[in-house]
Amino acid sequence: MHFSIPSRSADQTTLPGSPSFKAKSRASSYHGFYSLSFFIRLRSLIFDLVTSAQSATAPEKKRQSARRRLVLLTLTLFAAVMVFVTIMYLLFANITTSDPAGHHVVLVLGLDSKNYKEDYLGRIVENRREYADAQKYGLYVRNISDFKDMVHDAAKPGWYKLPLMRSAMRDNPGSTYFWYLDQNAIIMNPNLNIESHITETKRLNSLALRDIPVVPPDSNIRTYRHVPADRMKFIISQDHEGFQTGSFILKNGEYSRYVLDAWFDKLYQEYKFQKDEKSALEHLAQWHPTVLSKMAVIPQRIFNAYPNGVGDSTYQDGDFVASLAGCNTPERSCVREFERLWDNRGRVVN
Incomplete structure (x- = not known):
């Protein structure tokens, strides 16, 4: 697909x-x-x-x-x-030019048709398309099985998002920002746009969490204090365990292509990281200053809130995104949580 x-x-x-x-x-x-x-x-x-x-x-x-x-x-x-x-x-002849007709922002979505029902995936696509149309953004949707030959362990779906993002960038070279959002998340407030809510320079400068542990609660490596927002090309959030890769934004360019390629390295895929691609990114950020120097860690509620979150990460009415990460446990019901959020999501105001 x-x-x-x-x-x-x-x-x-x-x-x-x-x-x-x-x-x-x-x-x-x-x-x-x-x-x-x-x-x-x-x-x-x-x-x-x-x-x-x-x-x-x-x-x-x-x-x-x-x-x-x-x-x-x-x-x-x-x-x-x-x-x-x-x-x-x-x-x-070889100077890069921007296509004025290109979408400034492209939403990227990977569908797992093997483990998710067609009705669920259809509603997620509807959610993304409604938002993309309202904000005049691009929408890039692929089935993750398209990349199965590239992933070392097909049983670890977190890795699929990396070749998916690389593919989206290759197919949309004139676009500026690429927002990856997992299929287990719902855009709850489609009237917020990426620019004013996150990427605009003054806004991002106020959101960036500086001098905090890369891996909470007490990593010795901390986010940089004085990096200006116009140099930040990788926007992500943390929960109480570390980076949450279910929602992140990359600015198109050499840096982002390098990060995706390094992150997807076969050595990292084969290594027995505890949290798979999340741990691999934490390793990159801690030991490769090139990666950390252009990262912006922002509050989780800005674009990846949890309905069952802890403290400031907990979803509240009017928040941009609600993520069902971790819902497949005996104590929770993914179906029940999804239906509740779906029925209460905001609609586009014309």
Whole structure:
């Protein structure tokens, strides 16, 4: 299953060896070829003018001389323009450009059709589509089975979100933010937009939790105190146990692609982490300053509240998102909690 509303960019950053890079190289070569053929035709034209002038009578030579000067002036100006355009093309052909028609934010959703009923998944897709349409965001939906050959242990579904996010970025190169939200979460307040609620610089600067343990309650590695919000490209929250990867935002760019690739490394997948991909991310944040230096840890209720949370993480009416993480225990009922939240979710205000 694959639903997507992709945003296509007119261009994108490319590396040597990639298909798009080779296509650009060929385009540059063709442009240079056309310029060279133009000068060959120009030389041929000048030669014809000179030859015809040698066999003409005196009055004809006078008229041809005036006409020749006009033609040569026109061709010289045209040639100068062609040379300038060719040089500019060869110099700047590979600069990244943004597609003004691209969605600023793309919602990313992975569906587990093996372990979840079709009716449930249909309502989750409806929830995301309603929100995306209201905010004019993109929606990228894939079945996680599409990535089964990439995940080391298919029994650990938390890993699927990483190639899913990488795929969303590849298919929407012109978009700026990618918000991954687990299928066990409901957007409860669709009238909040990502920009004003989270990513706008002043807002994010006020939300970022500084100098707190990366792994609560007492990790020696703490979030940075003085990183400005405009440098933060990875937005995530914590609960009392650590990072909660059921909801996070990445800003498109080299840093985010690096984080996803490093996080999904086969070594981490094979290692016996206690909390699978969550522990792997905590390891990266603690031991790789490159990752932590651009992370923003924000309060959990901002975009990943728990109905059965602890303290400030507990969902309250009007909150943006309610997550059912951990509902499949004897003490709780995922179905009952979902139905209650679904019936009480907010609707789009036109």
